[in-house]
Amino acid sequence: MPVDERERERLRWRSRRGLLELDLVLQRFWAPPGPEIDAAQGRALAKLLAMPDNDLLDLVMDRVPNADPALEQMLVRLKAA
Amino acid sequence: MALSIRKFDVVIVGAGGSGLRAALELSSAGLKVAVLSKVFPTRSHTVAAQGGVGAALGNMGEDSWQWHMYDTIKGSDWLGDQDAIEFMCRMAPEVVIELEHFGMPFDRNDNGTIYQRPFGGHSANFGEKPVQRSCCAADRTGHAMLHALYQRNVYARTQFFVEWMALDLVRDAEGAVLGVTALEMETGQVVLFHAKATLFATGGGGRIFHSSTNAFINTGDGVGMAARAGIPLEDMEFWQFHPTGVAGAGVLITEGVRGEGGILLNKNGERFMERYAPHVKDLASRDVVSRAMATEIKEGRGAGEHADHILLKLDHLGPEVIDKRLPGIREIAIKFANVDPIKEPIPVVPTCHYQMGGIPTNYRGEVVVPEGGAVPGFYAAGECGCASIHGANRLGTNSLTDLLVMGKSAGMSVLEYLKGQGSHRPLPKDAGENALARLARLDGQQGGEDVNEVRGEIQRTMQAHCGVFRFPDMLAQGVEKIRALEGRMGRTGIKDKSKVFNTARIEALELDNIYETARATMVCAQAREESRGAHDRADFPKRDDEKWLKHSLWYKAGDRLAYKAVNLKPLTVESIEPKARVY
Numbered sequence: 001m002p003v004d005e006r007e008r009e010r011l012r013w014r015s016r017r018g019l020l021e022l023d024l025v026l027q028r029f030w031a032p033p034g035p036e037i038d039a040a041q042g043r044a045l046a047k048l049l050a051m052p053d054n055d056l057l058d059l060v061m062d063r064v065p066n067a068d069p070a071l072e073q074m075l076v077r078l079k080a081a
Numbered sequence: 082m083a084l085s086i087r088k089f090d091v092v093i094v095g096a097g098g099s100g101l102r103a104a105l106e107l108s109s110a111g112l113k114v115a116v117l118s119k120v121f122p123t124r125s126h127t128v129a130a131q132g133g134v135g136a137a138l139g140n141m142g143e144d145s146w147q148w149h150m151y152d153t154i155k156g157s158d159w160l161g162d163q164d165a166i167e168f169m170c171r172m173a174p175e176v177v178i179e180l181e182h183f184g185m186p187f188d189r190n191d192n193g194t195i196y197q198r199p200f201g202g203h204s205a206n207f208g209e210k211p212v213q214r215s216c217c218a219a220d221r222t223g224h225a226m227l228h229a230l231y232q233r234n235v236y237a238r239t240q241f242f243v244e245w246m247a248l249d250l251v252r253d254a255e256g257a258v259l260g261v262t263a264l265e266m267e268t269g270q271v272v273l274f275h276a277k278a279t280l281f282a283t284g285g286g287g288r289i290f291h292s293s294t295n296a297f298i299n300t301g302d303g304v305g306m307a308a309r310a311g312i313p314l315e316d317m318e319f320w321q322f323h324p325t326g327v328a329g330a331g332v333l334i335t336e337g338v339r340g341e342g343g344i345l346l347n348k349n350g351e352r353f354m355e356r357y358a359p360h361v362k363d364l365a366s367r368d369v370v371s372r373a374m375a376t377e378i379k380e381g382r383g384a385g386e387h388a389d390h391i392l393l394k395l396d397h398l399g400p401e402v403i404d405k406r407l408p409g410i411r412e413i414a415i416k417f418a419n420v421d422p423i424k425e426p427i428p429v430v431p432t433c434h435y436q437m438g439g440i441p442t443n444y445r446g447e448v449v450v451p452e453g454g455a456v457p458g459f460y461a462a463g464e465c466g467c468a469s470i471h472g473a474n475r476l477g478t479n480s481l482t483d484l485l486v487m488g489k490s491a492g493m494s495v496l497e498y499l500k501g502q503g504s505h506r507p508l509p510k511d512a513g514e515n516a517l518a519r520l521a522r523l524d525g526q527q528g529g530e531d532v533n534e535v536r537g538e539i540q541r542t543m544q545a546h547c548g549v550f551r552f553p554d555m556l557a558q559g560v561e562k563i564r565a566l567e568g569r570m571g572r573t574g575i576k577d578k579s580k581v582f583n584t585a586r587i588e589a590l591e592l593d594n595i596y597e598t599a600r601a602t603m604v605c606a607q608a609r610e611e612s613r614g615a616h617d618r619a620d621f622p623k624r625d626d627e628k629w630l631k632h633s634l635w636y637k638a639g640d641r642l643a644y645k646a647v648n649l650k651p652l653t654v655e656s657i658e659p660k661a662r663v664y
C-alpha cells in the first residue's frame with residue numbers, strides 16, 4: 001500500500017531542510033516521477049526527517065553508522081539518491 | 082474565502098537565531114507571542130553556521146569592542162552605520178554570555194572560559210595583528226544556538242506556529258503594521274494574525290542566485306512582503322560570495338583546498354590565476370580569485386556545456402594528501418559534483434552566501450523609512466534586516482552576533498513601544514485581501530507558467546548578470562530581463578490545487594518573494610557606479626566616497642531608487658573615518 005497522498009506531500013515539505021546538503025540529497029530523492037513509498041517506508045522517512053539536520057547528514061554521508069534497523073532501507077535509498 | 086483572525090501582542094515571522102532571540106525577550110516579559118515558521122524552528126538555516134559567533138570577550142588575549150568595531154567598519158567598506166556597529170560590538174559579549182547561561186555548550190578553555198578561534202579579518206589594536214574572537218560549539222555552533230534558544234522559548238511559553246507561511250503584511254491607512262496573513266500548510270487555511278507589533282526575522286534570500294550556499298527555504302520572504310507593502314529595501318546590491326561552491330549545487334569547497342595546492346583551470350586547461358595574480362596565483366584573496374573566475378566565464382573560457390564554471394584541479398596532490406589534509410572534500414565532490422577529485426577536477430563557481438541588505442532598520446530594530454521615520458508596529462532583525470551593521474561586506478562570524486544583538490534589541494524596542502499602546506489598532510475593512518487575491522489568482526490561473534522554470538530563469542539571470550563581478554553591459558541587459566519576467570510572474574500556475582500540504586502552492590508563493598528580492602538587487606546594482614565591498618564593478622573599479630557613500634533604497638512601486646546618508650557617527654566614541662580597505 002503506498003503512503004497516502006497527503007502524507008506524501010507532508011514528507012515532501014519536511015524534506016525542506018536547514019542544511020543545503022540535505023536539500024540536495026532529498027531533492028534527488030523526490031525527483032520526478034517521484035519515489036515509491038509504502039506505509040512502512042513512509043514511517044521510516046518521517047522518522048529520519050524528524051532528526052536534527054546535522055545528525056541526518058552524518059547518516060546520509062556515512063560519517064556515523066545507523067543504529068536503527070527500521071531506518072536502514074530508507075537510508076540506503078537516500079544515500080543512493 | 083473567509084479569514085479567521087487570531088490576536089497576539091506580538092507576531093514574529095521566523096524562528097531562526099534572530100526570531101528566537103527576539104521571542105525570548107518578549108515571552109519572558111509575559112507577552113502573548115506567536116512565532117511563525119515555514120519549518121521546524123531548529124531546522125532554520127541558522128543550523129548551517131559553523132564558524133562561530135564573534136564577540137570581544139578577550140579570553141585568549143587582550144581584545145576590545147572598539148577593535149571589533151574597527152574590523153566591522155573596515156569589513157563593511159565604510160557603508161555600515163557606525164551607531165549600529167558600535168551598538169552591536171558593545172553588546173556582543175553580553176549576549177554571548179547570556180547565551181551561555183541559556184545552555185549553549187560553547188567550547189571551553191582549561192580555565193572554564195569560552196574558547197575563541199581565530200577568524201579572517203579579526204584584529205587587535207585596529208588592524209595590527211590577528212586576535213581570536215570567534216566563539217563556537219565544535220562545528221555545530223548554529224545548531225547549538227537554535228537548540229538553546231528554542232528550549233528557552235518553550236519554557237517561556239512562546240506559541241509556535243510551525244509549518245505556517247506568512248504571506249503579506251497588514252497595514253492600515255496611516256501605514257501602521259497590524260500583523261500578517263499566513264497560510265497553514267496542514268489545512269490550507271489562511272489566518273490573519275492581528276498584533277500590536279510585528280517582527281520579521283525571515284533570514285536571507287540567497288536562493289535568488291543559481292549558485293547559492295543557502296538552503297532552499299531562503300527565498301527572501303520578509304523582504305518580499307515588505308516590498309509589496311510599500312516599504313523600501315536597503316542596499317540590496319550587496320551580497321557576499323564565496324569563490325568556490327560546487328557548480329550547480331552550491332555546497333562550499335573550503336578555501337583550504339587552494340591552500341593545499343589545488344589550482345583553478347579554465348576550459349582550455351589554462352591556470353589563469355597566473356595572469357591575474359602572477360605571484361600568489363591561486364592563493365590570491367577571495368575577491369581577486371572571484372573576479373578572475375567571473376572574468377574567465379564572461380569571456381567565454383568557462384568549462385562545461387554552458388561554459389559557465391571553472392575547474393578546481395587537485396588530482397596532482399595525490400590521494401594521500403587529499404584524504405589526509407582535506408578530509409571531507411572527496412565525499413562532498415563525489416556526492417554533490419559527481420566527480421572523484423582524485424581523478425577529475427571539481428566544477429566550481431563563485432557562490433552567493435549572505436545578504437547584507439534588507440529591510441531598513443535602526444539599531445533598535447525599528448523599521449525606518451524616509452517617509453515619516455519609524456513605521457509604527459514594525460520591526461526586523463537578523464539577515465532580513467539592514468541596520469546597517471554589515472554595510473557593503475560582512476565580517477565573518479558577525480551574522481550570528483547580529484542575530485543575538487538585534488534580536489534582543491528589537492525585542493526590547495517592542496516592549497518599549499507596547500508600554501505606550503492600549504488595545505490593538507482596528508483592522509481596516511480590506512485587511513488581508515492582498516494575500517487572498519494573490520492566492521485566488523494563483524488557484525484560478527489556467528495553463529500558467531511553470532514555477533520551476535521561472536525560478537530557474539530568475540536564478541540564471543542573477544548569476545550571469547549580477548554575480549560576484551559586475552559588467553555594465555550585463556547589468557543593463559539584466560535589468561531588462563528581470564523586468565521582462567514580470568509578465569510571466571503574473572501568470573505562474575500550479576496543477577495541484579488541493580488545500581492540504583500543497584508544496585507546489587508554497588513554492589509558487591515563495592517565488593513572488595524571490596522575484597522582489599532579485600529585482601531590487603539587479604536595479605540597485607546597475608545604479609551603483611562604484612566598487613565597494615562585495616559590489617564589484619568592472620567599469621567602476623574604485624570606491625567613490627564623494628558620490629556613493631550612501632545607502633540605496635529600492636521601492637517596488639515604479640522600480641524607484643532613493644538614497645540615504647551613511648551614519649558615520651558612533652554612539653559614544655570617535656568616528657572611524659573612511660580610508661582605503663586593504664588587508
Ligand SMILES: Cc1cc2nc3c(=O)[nH]c(=O)nc-3n(C[C@H](O)[C@H](O)[C@H](O)COP(=O)(O)OP(=O)(O)OC[C@H]3O[C@@H](n4cnc5c(N)ncnc54)[C@H](O)[C@@H]3O)c2cc1C
Nearest residue numbers: 095096097099119127130132133247284463464478480481
Ligand atoms: C553555510 C553557511 C555557514 C554560515 N556560517 C556562519 C558562521 O559561522 N557565523 C556567522 O556569523 N554566520 C554564518 N552564516 C550566516 C548565518 O548563518 C545566517 O546569516 C543566519 O543564521 C541567519 O539567521 P536568521 O535568524 O536571520 O534567519 P534563518 O536562520 O535563516 O531563519 C529564518 C526563519 O524564517 C522563517 N521564515 C522565512 N520565511 C517565512 C515565511 N514566509 N513564513 C514563516 N516563516 C518564514 C524560516 O522558517 C526560519 O525559521 C553562515 C551561512 C551559511 C549559508
